[in-house]
Amino acid sequence: MRSGKCDFKELRELQKQVEQMNQSFKDEFFEQCAKELAARLLRKAIKRTPVGQYPSDSGKVGGTLRRGWTTSDEKTAMYTALFGGGEGGIGGTGTQKQVYGKGSISENANGYANSLRVEKKGDSYVVELVNPVEYASYVEYGHRTRGGNGWVKGRLMMTISAQEIQSIAPAFLQKKLEAKLREVFG
Secondary structure (H helix, E strand, O other): OOOOOOOOHHHHHHHHHHHHOOHHHHHHHHHHHHHHHHHHHHHHHHHHOOOOOOOHHHOOOOOHHHHOOEEOOOOEOHHHHHOOOOOOOOOOOOOOOEOOOOOEHHHHHHHHHHHOOOEEEOOEEEOOEEOOOOOHHHHHHEEEOOOOOOEEEOOOHHHHHHHHHHHHHHHHHHHHHHHHHHHHHO
């Protein structure tokens, strides 16, 4: 019986490449994915949030609830409502309106997503999104009418948006991971 020769050079190179993907690299990758998913969630929730319609002579301005969306560190999220102009997500093309005098909505959304604070809790990466407007929960889940004789249905802005993000998250993460692996392994 003959013994064959085997060249493990390529296998050793692969091992070195895998070792390069250390824990900090993985944490950075997962944090970036969490930030992008959170930005998409905010975008969807903001778009679904109703804006009060008032007569022009009333002096009231609608949109308080929509402007209220923030992260737990209270960074305002309003300008993410229109970034990308469609389902393209962060960096997508589309509406290029000026917001706060600081460039396009897409540029601002990228900056906003990168500024989100991500906490690692166990194996999970958490970005807390909040709307501190006092009546936000009533609009989200519904409430009794003033006289108590009826019920106003909730708009479920965050609930529906979160369900949509949960349904697209696996495909999104797989696509991001494949792109990152192509980048690492050439």
